[in-house]
Amino acid sequence: MRLSATTLRELLISSHQESLRLVHEASSRRRAPSSSTHVLTWLRQSEPETLEVSRAAELFQTTLQVLTNTARQRYKRDLTAAALLSWEDVELIAELSKCPPAAHPAICLQSHRSRYRSISGLCNNRQNPLWGAANTPLVRWLPAEYEDGEREPKGWNRGRLHNGFQLPPTGDSATRAHSCMPFHRSRPACLVNVGSDIQQAVQQQQLNAITSFIDASVVYGHTPRLEGFLRDLAGLNGKLAVNEQFRDPKGRPYLPFVSTLPSACLQSLHGKRVECFSAGDSRINEGLPLTCLHTLWLREHNRIAEELKLMNAHWSPETIYQETRKIIGALHQIITMRDYVPRIIGQEAFDYYIGPYRGYDPTTDPSASNVFATAAFRFGHATISPVLRRLNESSQEHEHFADLRLHNTFFSPWRIVKEGGIEPTLRGAFGTAASAASANMLLTQELTDRLLVLNVPQSMDLASLNLQRGRDHALPGYNDWRSFCRLDPIETMDGFKEVVRDFRVAEKIAQIYKHLDNIDVWLGGLVEYMLPGSRTGPLFACLIGKQMKALRDGDRFWWEADGMFSQPQKEELLKGSLSRIICDNSDIREVPPDSFRFGKYPDDYVSCDHVPTINLDAWQEEKSQDLEQCGAPPTIKNGDFIMSSTNGKLVALYSCYHGFKLKGAAAIVCKGYQWSDQSPRCTGNPH
Numbered sequence: 001m002r003l004s005a006t007t008l009r010e011l012l013i014s015s016h017q018e019s020l021r022l023v024h025e026a027s028s029r030r031r032a033p034s035s036s037t038h039v040l041t042w043l044r045q046s047e048p049e050t051l052e053v054s055r056a057a058e059l060f061q062t063t064l065q066v067l068t069n070t071a072r073q074r075y076k077r078d079l080t081a082a083a084l085l086s087w088e089d090v091e092l093i094a095e096l097s098k099c100p101p102a103a104h105p106a107i108c109l110q111s112h113r114s115r116y117r118s119i120s121g122l123c124n125n126r127q128n129p130l131w132g133a134a135n136t137p138l139v140r141w142l143p144a145e146y147e148d149g150e151r152e153p154k155g156w157n158r159g160r161l162h163n164g165f166q167l168p169p170t171g172d173s174a175t176r177a178h179s180c181m182p183f184h185r186s187r188p189a190c191l192v193n194v195g196s197d198i199q200q201a202v203q204q205q206q207l208n209a210i211t212s213f214i215d216a217s218v219v220y221g222h223t224p225r226l227e228g229f230l231r232d233l234a235g236l237n238g239k240l241a242v243n244e245q246f247r248d249p250k251g252r253p254y255l256p257f258v259s260t261l262p263s264a265c266l267q268s269l270h271g272k273r274v275e276c277f278s279a280g281d282s283r284i285n286e287g288l289p290l291t292c293l294h295t296l297w298l299r300e301h302n303r304i305a306e307e308l309k310l311m312n313a314h315w316s317p318e319t320i321y322q323e324t325r326k327i328i329g330a331l332h333q334i335i336t337m338r339d340y341v342p343r344i345i346g347q348e349a350f351d352y353y354i355g356p357y358r359g360y361d362p363t364t365d366p367s368a369s370n371v372f373a374t375a376a377f378r379f380g381h382a383t384i385s386p387v388l389r390r391l392n393e394s395s396q397e398h399e400h401f402a403d404l405r406l407h408n409t410f411f412s413p414w415r416i417v418k419e420g421g422i423e424p425t426l427r428g429a430f431g432t433a434a435s436a437a438s439a440n441m442l443l444t445q446e447l448t449d450r451l452l453v454l455n456v457p458q459s460m461d462l463a464s465l466n467l468q469r470g471r472d473h474a475l476p477g478y479n480d481w482r483s484f485c486r487l488d489p490i491e492t493m494d495g496f497k498e499v500v501r502d503f504r505v506a507e508k509i510a511q512i513y514k515h516l517d518n519i520d521v522w523l524g525g526l527v528e529y530m531l532p533g534s535r536t537g538p539l540f541a542c543l544i545g546k547q548m549k550a551l552r553d554g555d556r557f558w559w560e561a562d563g564m565f566s567q568p569q570k571e572e573l574l575k576g577s578l579s580r581i582i583c584d585n586s587d588i589r590e591v592p593p594d595s596f597r598f599g600k601y602p603d604d605y606v607s608c609d610h611v612p613t614i615n616l617d618a619w620q621e622e623k624s625q626d627l628e629q630c631g632a633p634p635t636i637k638n639g640d641f642i643m644s645s646t647n648g649k650l651v652a653l654y655s656c657y658h659g660f661k662l663k664g665a666a667a668i669v670c671k672g673y674q675w676s677d678q679s680p681r682c683t684g685n686p687h
Helices: 005-029 048-075 087-096 105-113 198-202 224-230 288-311 317-345 347-353 370-374 376-383 414-418 423-430 462-472 478-484 493-500 503-513 521-527 538-553 567-573 578-585 625-630
Strands: 639-646 649-656 661-663 667-671 681-683
Touching: 005 048, 005 087, 048 087, 087 198, 288 317, 288 414, 288 423, 288 578, 317 347, 317 538, 317 567, 317 578, 317 639, 347 538, 370 376, 370 538, 376 462, 376 521, 376 538, 462 521, 478 521, 478 538, 493 503, 503 521, 521 538, 625 649, 625 667, 649 661
Parallel strands: none
Antiparallel strands: 639 649, 649 667, 661 681
């Protein structure tokens, strides 16, 4: 049914006005209203850019819902937004909601001049600037399956049958018979693909607030504001900011605290407060091993930056920072793809789904897929031990800092600062075998009965949250994804028992779901029998493998891509390892050669003296003749420059720190014995 243009425009404007009121009321109450559309605020700290985009998307989705509800009441018909609206209407709603305009390749013209990736991932692909960028939708490898086709989560309407049966509830009803867990829907994403299928355009898509790339954004952030906060800009040394209150017993730095104090992190009963730490990823405080890893990468950046500054005195602070960030990004890629992923999906699946690197492919979309983020990569929740071990120099139980039940480690950075630094926890992490998930015991009770989420006054169940998150995102079922991966769909109980290899578990799941096509993908993938030499079954191996190949092949800045590093630099980077990073940035002197493979102390450990190290001499750069003649470019306040070469000419490219705007020439050229123009200025107020 199509309404007249005038009638539809009036209805559209009034619906938008009503949505403004509803969204404002919902955000004011800070609680979940009854409408499924409005139960969508996630409690994790979000960047202002993310909040702005998600609020626009919320307005967009609410306007669509108000519009269709009004039309249904007025015309007594079951109408959908896709049936009512033209593309022009959809674009108008997006504009009224203040969704960002579609990104045209023209915005990437300046990216040709920079040899460093943008902090947000924008313009990694110059023809498709938003591919892999922060604050864009998770991509769909299979169509969404919303109850109403547009935004209602699977299982929302209890009267709706799936293959003749209701979907089972996601909570464990033996432990929570008389209570419900709070659940907040994932933040929605704004429309980005103008001109695509209109049904997809009006469907609710979920926002990926961070970049998709393996780009060390967990260290540096994914927005200019966060990046600026994490940097030591005042030091003029290319380093990251460190904690101003605490250091470890050997004087090594800790991460900086968050900007808003006091923070919500838990505290010890004695001594000074230890606030939540800050890093490029907001999950840093959720567990002690995560905090330790983030601390290692902070120290590694500053260690490398210091060495580069000593050997290249003519480099600007910005160049030191960006070159160090480039090295850290490459190490993340190497350690992830060479050392970690084959252990997860098995070498055979790695070779089949990922294979050798063939170079950058600009037709590959590297964006994180919804099923990867929401289901497949959550396999790791089943590898978490209920006890966090803390070990001494001899890999024995620590004399002063006892092992901890997992629930006593959530949001407790004070345990790092006041209980021995990062070393006891790191030794426990690589000195303890990861939990081996089995079909009849997937997640430890520490995660299903005692999970702590800040600002939620009750314990949570991670398994229930994962199942509900999959339905919130309208992921198709387990069998649909097996078909997507060209695996045989499970059609009989015998077939399911063969895949699970635990008959009682297979029968229990079939009894709960009533139909094999109804099984949630996270659960189905998790109970599959693990492939040889892996930690996943065939389905998750496929989904993780496909995602990793896309992240590698679709990244213009992948470390092996043409022009990224010289051959001597590549050879040095390949010497990098997590074990070496631990040796260089902690008090630990004996490590496993491969930190991802469990070994017994002392037989399977080596001295740090025998762990290969990267020789940074490969990054030593002589002063060019042009630079000798023109001298160093002028420095500017609240900004900096990097050197580049354009048409054989030496160019200084200027940029301002977050919150400032460039006034004057962004690039000056070395001509003869002087620079072609005056340096620009950075104006504005970052606050």
